[in-house]
Structure formats: C-alpha cells, structure tokens
Amino acid sequence: MSNRSDTSGFIDRTLSNLRQVWRGRPPGIAVAPDLPDGDVERLKRQIDACLTAKGGEVSARLRAAGLGQSYLGLSDEGRVRFLRVLAEDYDVEPEALEDALARVNEAADADTRHDALRVLRRDLLPPRTKLLTQFNALPQGVKFLVDMRKDLLALGARDDPALRRLDVDLRELLTSWFDIGFLDLERITWESPAALLEKLIDYEAVHRIRSWDDLKNRLDSDRRCYAFFHPRMPDEPLIFIEVALVKGIAGNVQELLDEAAPEEDPDAADAAIFYSISNAQAGLAGVSFGDFLIKRVADDLQRSLPTLKSFATLSPVPGFRRWLENRLEREGEDVFGAAEAESLKAAAGMEEAPAALRALLAREDWAGDAALADSLKPILLRLAAGFLQATDDRGRARDRVAHFHLSNGARLERLNWLGDTSGNGMRQSAGIMVNYLYRLADIEKNHEAYRGNGRIVAAPAVKKLG
C-alpha cells in the first residue's frame, strides 16, 4: 500500500526529508532546546544563509526546512528567544532603506524609477518576512507558520513591543495566504475521518462536545456541520459551524443537544439554526472567516433543502452579566424601575435591589425555581435587550457576538428566556440566548446600517423589550 522503499532519488528524497522534518526527526541545525547564546549565533548564520538564496532553489528549501526543524525542537524558553531574534535582528534595515530611497530620488527616467521603486519595496519588506514567506512553498510549511503564531501569542506577543511587531507582520502574511477565495467548504458527517472528528471535539468552543455519542448526535440526519479548509493545510479545519434543521426558530440549546430527542425529518424542516461556530486555529486569531462561512452554508442549505424559510443563529450574550455588574456598580438603584426593584427585594428578602439581584443570580439553582425565574424574567430580558442594542463611542455593539452578527448583516431577532441553562450560559448570559436572523435580501442593507451609521437593526419585539 504505502511505498517505503527509496533507492537513489535525490530531489524527492529531499522533499520527503522536508516532509519528515515536520514530523520530528531530520536535519536542521543542532541547537539546545533553550537556545543558549552560542546557539543563537549559529541560528543567525542559518537564517542569513536562507536569506541569500545561494545554491539553487532546492537547497534553499532544505535550509528553511532545517530552520523550521530547529524551531520545533525548542522549549518554550528557546522559542521565545528564537522569536525575539526574528523580531529584533531581522526587521527592516535602515541603511538599505536609505540607499533604496536615494536611488529612487536619483532615478533619471521612468524605467529606472520603476526599478528603484521595486527595489525600495523589496527593501521595505522585513528580512524576517522574506524568511517566513519561504515556508509557504514547504510541505506543512503553512501549518508550521500558523502554529508558530500560536506560540507567539501564547508566549506573550501582546505585551512585548518587538514580538507584537513580529506578530503584525506574521498576521499580515497569513491574512494574504488565507484569502477566502482559497478556502474549500466541506460538509462534515459521521462518515468523516475519526482523526478529523476528534479535532471538532477538541476545538468546539461554544457548547463543549462531551463524548463521541454527543458528537454523533450533532451529525444526525437533522443536523449539519460544515468547515472551511485551506488546500495547503488539508487535514486541519480552520473554522466550523453546527446547524440544526428544525421547525420554527429554536430558542433552547439544551433541547437541540439532547441526545435522547428523536431525529427530525430534514425535508420537513423550515428553519436552519446555527447554534455553534468555532475557530479551530489559535494561530489565525484576527484572520476572519466566520461571515463568509455562514453565508456559504446558508446558500448550500437553501439549495439542498428548498423548504427552508429561515436562517438564524442561536447565540449566547457572553458580555451580559459582566456589563450588568458594571452597571449595578455605577448606577445602583437607578438601574431598575420601581416595580422591578420591589419585585427583586421581595424575592431576595433584602433591602436593596442591586444587592437583591446579585444575591438571586448567585443562587446555583435559580433557573429551576419557577416562581423566582418568572419574577426575574421581565427584568433580565429588558436589561439584556438594552445591552444588546447599546453601542460604544465607535458605534459598535457592546456584546462581541452581537457585533459579529450585526456586522455580517444579520438582524437581532429574538431573546430566549432560559435558552441556555448550562453553567457557562448562566454565568455569562444569565441563561438568555439570542437569535440573529440572516435574511439574505436584507444583509447588505443591514450591514450598511450598522457599519455605516452605527444603527442596530432589531425586530420590533426586541425594540419594545429594551
């Protein structure tokens, strides 16, 4: 089946060496895991050799692969030192820049000037970016850079100016490589490779997948799951979305995830509910695919299931509880109307409404106490509706999930009381879930209203609430 024999090839051996590089064994320059000072010097010589493309293209690739191999062998401490070398020693060189500028200024004719500008442009590219670009053409090289950026973020790039600049360059590079034009949409089913499904279990960030049975339930005939892939990273999903096909817009996520619930007939469904969307690559933070994924999936569903009438999310309000706490702190009793305050004080048996609300929400089981939940419902829904429609001074929704969907042109459609009673749902969103509606004809208009004018498009019922 597989072919392990290797007689005397030299290029393919080279390339297959390259391939092996990333699995942990081969060449690379030998450096100690924590990259002591002496090894830093040897590392720099290797980088310099990569930057002067001596010896032909295959040799150049081998050297870059060796460098990657060295990196993979490093400890966290070694990796920070490696990244710091890139950040500090391989930025744009001022002298080269001066020279290039001088040549532009001295250019006597259009052709000379054109060439001088090209040289200037080339010299403006930090050498580290030239180096990292070489990885594009290596097997597994794209994945290598994505993971290197993951390291960079995990190892503190945001707090260190030099590393932050390296991160900016790396994000720019990855943004161009991961243009949405290159992405492949694939449906994921129970027929997909276990190795891939295992990644969904690992990466699901919204509603944790508890077991293989839970996962199988999410891939039933009345469910859909889609992911984007990049052709040069074919085994790694970039982002994935989970969809339930139901009758009427769903408002409760526990019902959707109930493994004991009967399967519905997907041909009878009239609504597609996007109930989870997760980025899978930490190294692609800030490179955005979600908008395009939702629209591609809505389109694919519409074509395969013409009976679908609505496309909506079932989303958390992750910023609600924190925002509410801040408001209680800042505004105290003013947060509530008189009747609301009375109701809260009575329910908690306390003197002050803010403290009463805090105490009530702190109870582990308040959602299970029907009378209490009923008394909290109008108050929390009003507050949540207000929160969701509030904008900051840049005209952006204060809730990040709201901001995402509104930017995509969705409409704030409905608030669902006790739509997510999981620990996380109670802690962040006070159990409230939101439907954002994607009506294809209105997307451009809604997007324009929000991004252009900071106006949040909401259904009348939501407006009335808050």
Add this chain to the structure above:
Amino acid sequence: MSNRSDTSGFIDRTLSNLRQVWRGRPPGIAVAPDLPDGDVERLKRQIDACLTAKGGEVSARLRAAGLGQSYLGLSDEGRVRFLRVLAEDYDVEPEALEDALARVNEAADADTRHDALRVLRRDLLPPRTKLLTQFNALPQGVKFLVDMRKDLLALGARDDPALRRLDVDLRELLTSWFDIGFLDLERITWESPAALLEKLIDYEAVHRIRSWDDLKNRLDSDRRCYAFFHPRMPDEPLIFIEVALVKGIAGNVQELLDEAAPEEDPDAADAAIFYSISNAQAGLAGVSFGDFLIKRVADDLQRSLPTLKSFATLSPVPGFRRWLENRLEREGEDVFGAAEAESLKAAAGMEEAPAALRALLAREDWAGDAALADSLKPILLRLAAGFLQATDDRGRARDRVAHFHLSNGARLERLNWLGDTSGNGMRQSAGIMVNYLYRLADIEKNHEAYRGNGRIVAAPAVKKLG
C-alpha cells in the same frame, strides 16, 4: 450526473457567476470591443471600485470578475487600450508615496515607525498590482492573468516602455504564484484525457508531433512524458518533457521518433534520454521551471527503474548556424585551418572556403550525400564544439540551450553528427545534436563552476574536438 438546477443560493450563485464569467457570458461592464474613450472612463470607474474594497469581500470579487469579463470581450485594439490604462494610470502615485515617506520620517517610536513602514510598503505597490492580485482568488483567475500576460507580450510589451513596466510587475506577480514549491508533477500517458494530450500536440515546440499516432508512439512503454501543473490551473500543463528509455546514450532523434521502431523493454534500459522539453504557457515567459522538472523526473525515473545509469538530454544547437554565419562574415578564411579550407573548396568547386561552406550547407540534400557529409563532419564538429564552449563577456555560453543545461549543472557530454536531419535541425544546428549529461553527484559542482566562474564543464572528447 451533473447538477444544473439552481434554486435560490446567492453566494454560490455569485461564485458560479464568477465561474461563468470566464466562459464568456455574464456581468462585467458593457464596453465596446475596441474600448473607445468614453468606455475607458467607465472602465476606470470600475477599476477604482475594485481598488476601494467597498461592500464586502464577495462584492469585491464580483467586481473584479466583471472587469475580467469586460477584458475578455475586447478586440486586440481594445486590449492594448485596456493594458495601457493599467500601465499608465495605475502606477505608483507620487503623492501617496511622499506622504507615506513623511510619516516614516516623523515616526516617534518603534511601533509608529513599523506601521509607517508598512503603509509605505503598501503605497509602493502599484494600484494595478493590487488589482491584479485580486484575480488570484477568483476561479480561473490565475489562468486569466497568464493569458493576459500572453496578450501583453504579443501586443508589443517589449517595445513600449509603459507596457514593459506593466509586464515587469505582472511577471513578478506570476513568479511568486508559480513558485516550484506549488507545482505538481504528473506523468502523462495514453490513459490521460484526450483534451490534455491535444494540448501536448499543440504546445510541443522542439520536435513537432505530427499525428495522434506519433503522440501514441511517444507514450509507449519505453517512453515517458511528465508535466508540471499548478493547483489553480489544473487543466493546463505548464511545461512538459519527453523521455526515451534506451540502451546507451542516444544520438539520433529521428530514430527515437520512428513509429515503426520496435518497443524496447523499459526494465532493460540503462539510459533515460530527455529529447524534448517544451513550455506550454506563453504568458509564463521568463518564469522558469525546466531545471526543477528535469531533476524531479530524473529522480522519479531512478526510483521506478533502478537499472537506469545515465540521464542525458538529446538537444539541438539552435544558435550554431547563425553564429557560424556571423563568424564567416567577420573572420572569413581565418575560420578554417588550411586542410579544412582545401577540403571545402574542393567539395564545392569554389575558390573561397567561406563561400564554399555556405554553398554546401545551402544544398537541400547535403546530409544524404555520404562523401560530402564525411568531408564536412570534422569541420563542423570542430566549429560546433568551439561554439558550445565559447562564453560571452558575462561568462555565459553563447548557445541558449547550452546555457540552460550548464546552468542546471549538466555536463556537455557528446556531439552527435547528423543527429537531427529534419528541416529545422539542418537549418539551425547543421544537423548536430548534443547530449548534456545530468550526473546527480556533480550537479552542484558543475553549476558552481559555470555560474560562479564561467567555466563550461565538458567531457574530454568534446574538449579535444573544439
């Protein structure tokens, strides 16, 4: 089998519109085929809209596709006008550049400076390059640009400064997209699609394929054919090579192409003869794959056929006759030794050796006249060997085929008298063919000798000749 129905999708419809764009129908802005002045203005507005990415990524793609569509509808005259607009109106803008430079100079700290340099770099990119880059992410967009460059070259880019600068930018773009790391090597056989084989017939540039039977003969079990493909242009070979598996290094191309010759057992062959290598995309002129192709193929052959001992080309000497004519003109009788001169004069019955040689070579059938051919053989082989080992003032071999293989690290191995008696072979190479030997262990060394020191590595027998 195929699915033609399309209900209500909007993104996929968009993308499939994009796809259709390139097949000749859809949107685009309506312009007259010869692009009169008024239409030029509308075209520019379209380009400007592409450059300001308003309306989201899908809209941006649609606009670029529309622009491509407009271009495809133009006549040659219209295309020249279109290309001239790109060349003249979308070059780097001096004001933007000045501003960006000023911001760099004013940068107070490292972060600001880093950002300012990135902006400068962005502003150094000619707007037309930004525009053309958008095609990378379009279906068929890569092929579109390759064909646009073909137009550009065919329509006179080399003689027009503005178009030439556009060509430089476009070649730079294509060079980065067609990095050898992205190429797929595929073997082509009689089992390959007829539509692909038809392209070989069209593109073969060295020894014309006369018929499907001729082609089938070149794909027999004792032949090999390989091509490079690019993943975003999967139906189009970029370059292809034809190989004969034989015993001993072959010296005569007519024998290799003889359809009546019996098939040899490939497992018994000890030599792989690369007898034809053709670029298939005029729009990729100057983007080089040949070196890598030969090495990849040698490697693949070596692994699948371990009995192979030699890898060599069978190549023409296309510059020989022209160079010889120049020399005759410049040096006259000094070109020949005394015995050579006598021999030529006797054979032609003329008084002067240069004129005699000219007259003899002008005879249609000289190669068929054994006595005459015998008398010319030592003279022409000596001259050809000299020509092949001559370098110009930059240290480059004067024959372009020699330069290519020597750059790749091959050795000038053998001259073959009457190795190609076709019309073309006689006209350019005086019937002489050359073997360049690729000995894998020596490639790096030979390459260094030639490119580093201008030293041509040749077999002793060749050195003795000239």
Add this chain to the structure above:
Amino acid sequence: MSNRSDTSGFIDRTLSNLRQVWRGRPPGIAVAPDLPDGDVERLKRQIDACLTAKGGEVSARLRAAGLGQSYLGLSDEGRVRFLRVLAEDYDVEPEALEDALARVNEAADADTRHDALRVLRRDLLPPRTKLLTQFNALPQGVKFLVDMRKDLLALGARDDPALRRLDVDLRELLTSWFDIGFLDLERITWESPAALLEKLIDYEAVHRIRSWDDLKNRLDSDRRCYAFFHPRMPDEPLIFIEVALVKGIAGNVQELLDEAAPEEDPDAADAAIFYSISNAQAGLAGVSFGDFLIKRVADDLQRSLPTLKSFATLSPVPGFRRWLENRLEREGEDVFGAAEAESLKAAAGMEEAPAALRALLAREDWAGDAALADSLKPILLRLAAGFLQATDDRGRARDRVAHFHLSNGARLERLNWLGDTSGNGMRQSAGIMVNYLYRLADIEKNHEAYRGNGRIVAAPAVKKLG
C-alpha cells in the same frame, strides 16, 4: 509513483503473477502453439487439477491462471484444439448423472433428498463450466472469457455441434455475469482517456469515425456519448451510444456528422437523436444491453436537460435493398403500380420496371441527380414503409434494426428521404433513414403490442406511406 519493488510477499506476488499472466509472460504449462496430441494430454491433466481444488484456494487460482496463460500462447489451430477438448471431454458425465439420480430416488427423507438434489444439480453442471467459472475471480479473468468466446465464434462455433454446445454454455455464463444490474453507465467526453477514445474509433460500427477530429466533433457540447462498463472489466466499453442534441427531430446523418457545422447550444435543444449504437465486445454476441442503455441515457438526458421533448433514433434500414431485390425477383412487375412502372421505365429508358429500378439504383450518383431522385422518392419510400411494417411468420419485423427498436417499445415515426448518402447507406438502405421514437409513457404499451400481438406501432404518416 508506481511501486515496482517486491521484497518477499508471497500471496500478493501470486496475485500479481496472476495479473501478469494476462499480459503475456509467466507460468502456465508449456505447450506448443498448435497444441499437438502430446500436449493435449498435459493440458487435460492441468484441467483435471483445476477441477479437483487440491492445495487451497490460492493454488487453485494459480492453476487456472496458468491454464489461461497456456491458452493465450496458442495459435488459431491450437485454440480450436483447446476449445474442442473443452467441448468434447468436459461435458456432463453420464455415469455421475446416473449415480446422482439414483441417490435422489433413494432419498428416504426430506433432508437427504434436498442434499441429493443439490448433488444432482452440481453434477449436471458440465465440468468445463465449473472450470470457466473459476476465471470469474481472476484479475482480467472476465475479459479472458469474453475474448475466448470471441475466438470460439470466429473459429466456427456456429457450424460445429460440439463447439456450439460449448458456446451455449459460455453464453449462459456470460449472460449471468453481465446482468444489467451490474453495469455502470458512464458519459464519455473529450476529457476521457485517449486509450478509451481510441476504442470508440475501433468499435464504431454504424457510422465509421474517420479521424480524431471526427471523434472530437462527436463529443462537442451539443453531442453526448455514453457507454456501459462492467466493474470487472473497467477499461473496456461494452456498448456505446452517440447522441445529438438538436432542434426538431433530425433526418439526415451527414448533417449531424458535419465537422464544419456550428455547435448548437445544448440548453436550447428540444430533441435528443440517437444516431449510432455499437456493441464493442464480439465475445458478448447475444448478450443484450442496448434496450437498457437507450432508456438509461434518455433518463439521464431528460434530467440534465429538462427542455428536451423528444427522444428518437436516426437509424438505417439495413435489410431494405436485399429485401427489395428478393421481391423484384419473385414478383417482377407486380411490385409496382402502373404510374410507378411508367416513371421507372421512362427514367431508365428501359422496357421493364424491375430492371429499370435495378439499373437506376446501380448508378453511382443517382442521389445527386435531383430529377431522378425526385422520381424515385415516392416509389422507394412506399416500398420501404411497407418493408418496415411487414412481419414474418413469427410476428417479427423483417428489418433487424426495426425489430430491435420495436421490441424496446419505440414507435416507427418517420422515414427520411436521402438521410444517409454514404456508400453504405445507399447500398443497404437506398439512402433512407428512419426515426424510431421513444416516448416514455408509451414504451410498455408499444412493447406489449409488438411482442404480444405482432402489431407494429407506426405514426399515421408512415402508415399512409406503406
């Protein structure tokens, strides 16, 4: 790419030996090409060894493969002897049969009787059939038997009782293997492998494919070509059909095959014309797929091109001229009406109508002589319509093409004057072509009328003609 190395495997080597068997080299028992008597004995011992499955299943397969290998090495004479051995020495053995029958009669209870019947059934299977069945599980074994039957027919099975019985057994075996439930329908396009397209050129039996350009024209966007394949013979088409997508039912085959005619838009077509259907395997004579192929293709076309309204053939009348000659001989002047006779005699300048018609039809160019053609048209169309609607004493149409389509449930729709002016068309059909209409709703009814009652379903216009 491919893996040629083979270290120490023993089963796969066995199977790959099996595979090689059919390519011409390996084991088999050594017999002289013309299979002299001594070798016949050795052959029989090999067959006997195959029939007693000693040594396990892999050994059994190897022995059968060896036998196949021996067969492939034989001359025509040797093959006849081989086949005669099968036909004469490996038929049902009377003694075994007697014993088995006795055991049935003696069976005391239901179980014993059931077993005895199974044994009887097994013993009724001629040993040669057991032998040939073993080839089903060999790589290439199915193709081997198909080709062996081709030999059998070519070498005279129809005229030799013993070989004819062998042929009956072999056809029965192949009929069960080639059940329509196993066939794969595939569309053939210009993207198909050249090796496959070459076979179409070889096998096309109705309208010869003159060149690769002719073939490419038949695979244009307004043409379709489909074939059936069998999963165990994947490189060999069994039968293929060529279709033209046109406006209105086409009546002239030269127009359809005209390479210079412009391509039509297939989405605008309202009729699919089946203008050629060819069996590709001589060894499958009498195993019928054509009916199912037409219906599967009509179905596929209808779904992919919903604008299609009619599905019809454009077919020759291959028996017409011969039938006409017989009638002229038998009935003389009675064949014609008075006006017809006058017209013929005048046109030919002869005294008798039969002789006149013969003479006129014998002219090479009569179809090009408009006046003459006009005078012949009503006479020949009347006669052809009569011929096509005539049945023999078993109630079958006298024309074999008519019988095929009428059996399939098609309707005799229209006669086309000068629809095929090729040499063959003139010689067999007097240039007349016929459309048989496949109207899906009527197929069952038409089939029943024809096969049940010998009634030919024809359009009113055709009925009026003859």
Add this chain to the structure above:
Amino acid sequence: MSNRSDTSGFIDRTLSNLRQVWRGRPPGIAVAPDLPDGDVERLKRQIDACLTAKGGEVSARLRAAGLGQSYLGLSDEGRVRFLRVLAEDYDVEPEALEDALARVNEAADADTRHDALRVLRRDLLPPRTKLLTQFNALPQGVKFLVDMRKDLLALGARDDPALRRLDVDLRELLTSWFDIGFLDLERITWESPAALLEKLIDYEAVHRIRSWDDLKNRLDSDRRCYAFFHPRMPDEPLIFIEVALVKGIAGNVQELLDEAAPEEDPDAADAAIFYSISNAQAGLAGVSFGDFLIKRVADDLQRSLPTLKSFATLSPVPGFRRWLENRLEREGEDVFGAAEAESLKAAAGMEEAPAALRALLAREDWAGDAALADSLKPILLRLAAGFLQATDDRGRARDRVAHFHLSNGARLERLNWLGDTSGNGMRQSAGIMVNYLYRLADIEKNHEAYRGNGRIVAAPAVKKLG
C-alpha cells in the same frame, strides 16, 4: 453538493426508488408486520410475479425490491412466516423435475440432450434460489440477503428442518458471491470514517474495545488493522484483524492493549502479532475468509516493513477450562501426577486434587497471588499443552482456535502463562495464551501434515510441555 432534484426520469427514478427501498420507505406490497394468513397469499402472488419475469428487466427488479421492502417491514414473527413460505412453498417442484428428467431420457441427439440437461439443471434450482439470486443485482441487495440469513439463523434455522434447508441454499448462494477473488483488502486507520470505526467497536469479538481511546490506541503507528470488503457491500467490513508490531513475539495481551504504554517505532519491530480477528457479519457464518486474510496481511506487512522476521498470533485457548472440567469429572485423580496432586492439595488445603484445582481456579484473584500462581503454572501449562495437541476421532484439534490456525498451516509455537488475565481469559483459558507461528515457507507443508494426516505441528518446547 448532493443532487436532490428529480425531474422526469423513469429508469433512474426506478433505480433510485430501489435504492430508497432499502432505506426504509417505499413501495413493496403492503402487509401487516406479523404477516397474517391473508397477507401470506398476497405475498405469494408477489413472489410468483417475480419468478415469471414478465414486463422486462427493470420491472422485475422493482418487484424484487418491493418484496424486500415488504420483508423489512415485518416483525420477527412475520419474518419467520415469510422465511417458512420460502422454505416450504418454493422448493424444487417434483413434477417439473419429472418432466425434465423424461425429456433428458427421450433426447434423440446430442444437441437435444444438451438442451434437456440445461432445462433439468434449471428445474433443479429451487424457485426460492432463483428469487434470491435476483437480489444480487439490486442496490443493497447483497447486504439484504446477508442480513436475511442473519435473521434466519437467529430465528432458529438450525432447529427446523425446512428452515435449515433454506439456510443451506442461502449459504451456498452467499459462498459463491463472496469468493475470495472478489474481496478488497483495506487498511483501517484513525483516518478512516467514524461510521466504519464504530462498527469495529461493535463487532470486535475477541478483546472488547472499551472506548474510542482504546480503539485509537489500537490504530497507533505501531499497530495495524486490516479488513476485507466486498465491492457490492462497500460500507460493511466482512472480517478484520488487529496487529501489533513489536520486538520479539508478544505473550501478554494486556500489555498490548495498555493505552498508557509508549508507542514503539514500527521500523524497529521484528514481529507482527495478530492478536484479534473478528468476523463482522453474522449472516456470513460458515463462509470463510480468515485464512486468506492472515496471509494477505502478512504479505502486505512483509513488503512494507522488511525488518519483520516473525508473524504470529496471540490467541486464547477458549476450550481449555471446559475440557479440563470434563476430564476432571471423567478421570478424577488420574489427571495429575503425584507431585502435582500434592501441590494442589496443599495449596487449597483440601483432600482431593480435582476439588482442589476447581477451588483454586474458582478464586477471583488467584492470578494475583504470586505463590499460588507459581504452583499452578507447571500443572496448567502441561494440561493446556496436552489439550492443544489432542485430536478427536476425525483428526481435528479439540480447540477450535487451534483447529483454525493449524488448518491454515501455522505451527503451535508457544504457551504464555498469564497471557490474558481478563475475566474472559481466566474463565475460558485459565489465563493462558498461545502463539501460532505463520512461517511462510512451511505453510503448505504444515497444512498438509494436519489436514492430510491429523498431525499437529508444534515447537519442541510445546511438545516437551505436554
């Protein structure tokens, strides 16, 4: 992605109806789940219609599919009635048989006799077999019959003469369809579809797969898993085998299955241990693939990992404890030597050795008591070695696992003390595991010794033991 639209096709709709049939919905004749008498009559009419192939091949297929559909809708009780109808009413018809026999006897010449024998043979085929054969050409029809036989066995075929005869016919049919020549060997990895891997978890019969993590461990880089598939049942493994790549022949299955054990380098392994082989289709009981699977896998491993020196199983001795109990019952004290008896009695503190052994083996934790285990070791190993080398009066090994591997030509190589301390392993095999060695050069010889002469080939150390 998938194509749901269906315009007006009639054949494909038919076939896709067929396909749907098996997914649970469509036509079929409507019968009540428990198949009351009235419905039995309607069922028989449907069967009769299937047997008279009226209306063409497509109709015939549809009717058979409808019948299958009816069957799938039945309860267990209904299925028994259905199967009984097949068993009793569709056996060979005596009258038809008599007539056919008479025609054979009356046959006047060879041709007539040949035809008469063919008719006889046809009439000997029970009508139910003709009926069931029709399912071969249906989509999912093969799987349908395999599952029907599973029902048949589960519903008591072995105890009911009529059903048993039906089972014989069905097994005969399936045996011919599942010839080893048709099987595809596939490697199963963590990249395989989850839906397939889930089946392994369900079907593993030797060492239960406890979780997805357990399964993943069995698919690590130092493990291999292979299965056979049939082309007409592509989603269903028929049989699968699990292999560990280790240094030295492994003797303990818990160590192999330890998820915490480190992965070994497969390139350094010198032994392939087949530690589990499971049939996956209950309906294929008695149709044998295991022998061929082991040899194909050994071959594939040998070629891909040339460093492998040994191929051996790690197998239970499932019949040992039961056999031992019988012997104790029959032979009492005679089972043991004097020293053995003393040792047992002392260990158990009992008066009689048989009772002592029973009591010791009944202790839950005896394997964990080192001193006790040590004292039992020589006794049980001696007895097990004796058991494994004992044959019955037909010359067959008494242990079914031993019989299987010895038939395949393996050698009884080594007994492993406490090789399987799982509950099952202790209960059946007293914790003992056995290695059967597959030495490729000896397979034929060993097979012959065992099957021909009833001689069990064992390693000297095993012979010495018992």
